Amino acid sequence: MFFYSQQQISDINKANYQSLVNLVGKCMNGYQKLAELNMQTVRTIIDESNNFPTDEISEKSDNLPEWQSSMLTQFPEKAASYNRHFRSIMLSTGAEVMRETRRQYESRGNQVDAIFEEAIEKATAATARAVERLAANVVQPAQDSFDATVKVEERSSSEAFAQGTKAGDDVVAAIEAPVETHTKSANKR
Template identity: 30%
Template structure:
């Protein structure tokens, strides 16, 4: 006798498809946010470029032209850091949503597997103790491996977040130091 009926199998497949569609929608939402950020950045860059060209052309002498040009460095660097921060936030938030959804799906799957193993053990014929023990230990080992991988993934995400914050702060500091030197030239 099979532990799964056709209706149960169909329900599992339907659940898996719904989960796949949910993950796909989350990924597309992240992609849409990134696309909107890129479009806004392009609009802003175009408008600022036009303003900068007009300011340079409005300069009466070379000194005014160089003064306008020297004032462009720091805002551009700050905007690049802000853009990178926004990209990171979108990617990080999307990854966190996907991770939560996958984790929830895994936990449900793990409960289903454990229920299957329990049912199998209860209905196992006499003399199959070794097989049932192997099945139970395999499920426990898989669960332990997943927990370890999940812990490593969370630690890696935290390290990446810390490294990004450090890099962004360093880039911002470098841009602020470069601006006074550029305006003196």
């Protein structure tokens, strides 16, 4: 016995596919933001390295260590900024995926409840039909047989009572007949 009809299976498959598309879309949005962050970081690094004063290096050779020193002092701040943006993107993507998952869980929970309610209704209807069939096939013939037996017994009892009454009347008549004959003959003497 299947709990799902073909239409319900088709609807569930469509919903599963849509859930997958939604989740992949949320993940891809996160990856796109991460790719944009990485591109922005690479552009910033390229721009900063292009802004290095090449003319001054040829005039002053001690300028290179200063530039490296300034770049190295900015590195922890830039790395922390990148890390904050990276974490923000990952957390927002995770939150969106969790919201979508929760929404799908709630909608599937309602679908499962509806399927169980439908199964209970079908089982109740099947049980009612089985009880009706049982009543029609077993109980009603038994009741009819019982009623017929009761009628036969009532007829037999009434016939037996009538025969008993008649026999009793015959006995009384038989007893009274000799007494009357004896009384008549005694009166004649």
